[in-house]
Amino acid sequence: MGRPNDPPAVPAPASGGGSATGHEPELGPADAPRTADGASGARTGGATAAVRAPEIAYHPARRPAARRGPADPVKVLMHRHRELCERAVDPLEIAAGLEAHGLTDRTAARYRHRDVFSLAEELYARVPGADRSEAARPPRPGPGPDTAARAGWTLLALLPGAACLATAGVLRSTEGVLGGEARLATTAVGALLVLLALRLCLRSGPLRAQADIGTVTPYVCWLLGYVVYGDDLLAQVISGGTDGHWTAAPAPLLGLALAVAPAAWCAHLFAVHARHRLAGSHVLAEFGAGVRPLLFGIVTLFLCALAALLLLADLGYGGDGAPVAPAALGVLLFLARLLAVHGFPEPAATGLAAACAVEVAAPFLVLAGRLPGLDLLARPVEAVVAVAGTGGVPALACGTAALGLLIHASVTLSRASAHATA
Known part of the structure; x- marks a missing residue:
């Protein structure tokens, strides 16, 4: 029987040097073989520690994950819009083309650029095989400093x-x-x-449209014809029927014809100043914020010139009425032409067609209101005539259409793509 302070007995190892469980017993420092000087005889080179430490080996199959996506996203964008980059005469055209394809300043951050303009400058510089010298650039079409062309x-x-x-x-x-x-x-x-x-x-000149818009000719002819004969026609329809003799009002037509020159100059000023703002801008939002007040100022300037010419023409014919309806028509025609000049003929045609539809519908609604049970149809027209006279119908039609085109123009004409090739 052992002494109380003796450690517990350890079972004898099994044959073969293994432990009772079949595993190699863990050796403490006291169990290691001793040398002559009494030090622990650890295995040379730390072999025991190498066996006991977890194995951290290098496996060639364990390679870092491949980087997905292109290393140079600008190069991919350049190949996607290669035709645009090759035919552009300056970076502004590339910026306008990218914007037309839906690329914004926020999207440009994906290509490691702060805005579309800086991205366009890099694309312009990267196009291979293109002569980018100033002498090789063709002259940009559009309004310029040529005095002879302006006089023409x-x-x-x-x-x-x-x-x-x-x-x-x-x-x-x-x-x-x-x-x-x-x-x-x-x-x-x-x-x-x-x-x-x-x-x-x-x-030719600032009022020349980029595309053929001959489809709007019938609308313009109707609007001009109505401003001359429409008031008397509607008055006769409301009074009981037409007698075949309509009184013409040539003063509005004269004022509108004289206003073509102010319209050309206003379109020229808008194109020149918008182009200058585009050249000095580096953010699309900055350019749009600067062009909208310019658009409103140009439309106001044209309206003032148009109103003065209409008043002079009305005085020449001895009239004393306020030419509200001809002024609304003039602004409508100016905005429609301005949109067509900058590459948006569809909304221009839509605005003109809407004004024509209202003017055509007015006398027919009055006639339809005389049928039994349909008097409700004529009430809107009669209410407008009672408040503003027969001229209230074309004023309402053209004014509403002009307002719609102005809102649309404030969005579309504030884009760089509307001015880069104008």
Whole structure:
């Protein structure tokens, strides 16, 4: 029997040097073999520690995960828009094209750029095989400092007003001399001259549209015809029926023809100043915020010039009414042309068609209201006429359409893509 302080007995190892459980027993420092000097005889090179330590080996199969996505995202974008980058004459066209494809300043951050303009500058510099020198760049179309060109389209813009004014002068000077058929022939010839002059004006200069918008010609003809004969037509329909003789109001047509020149100059000023803002901007939001006040200022400037010309024309014919409806029509035509010039003919045609639809519907609603049980149809037209007269219908139609086009223009014309190629 052992002493109380003796440690418990350890079982003898099994044969083969293994432990009772079949595993190698763990050796403490006291169990290690001793050398002559009494030190522990650890295995040379620390072999025991190597066996006991967890194995951390290098496996060639364990490679870092491959980096997904392109290493140079700008290069991928350049290949995607290669045609745009190769035909661009400066970085502004690339920025406008990227914006037209839906790329914004926030999206440009994915390509490691703070905005679209800086991204466009890198794309412009990276296009291989292109001559980027200043001498190799073709002249940019659009408004420029050429005085002779400005004088040319200014004279063309004066032609419609001059032809209309000459026709009105002939009719006034021959009043009581020429018969009804002669006066009608003179009016037809004068109208033809005005249309030819207007066509020449719209084919060049600041009012030249990028695409063919001949589909709006019937709308414009109806609106101009209604501003001359529409008030008397509607008055006769409301009074009980037409008698076949309509009183013309040529003063609004004369004022609108004279306003073609201010419209051309306002369109020119808008294009020039918007282009300058585009060249000095580096953020799309900054450019849009600067162009919207410019658009509103240009429209206000044109409205002031148009109102003055309409008042002068009305005074020349002895009128004393406020030309609200012709002014609304003039602003509508100006905004429609401005949108078409900058590459948006569809909304322009939609606005003109909407105004025509209201003017066409007005007399038909009055006539339909005379049928039994349908008097409700004529009440909106009668209410407008009771408040603002017969001129209230075209004023409401053209004014509402012009407001819609102005809102649309404040969005579309504040984009860089509307000015880079204008």
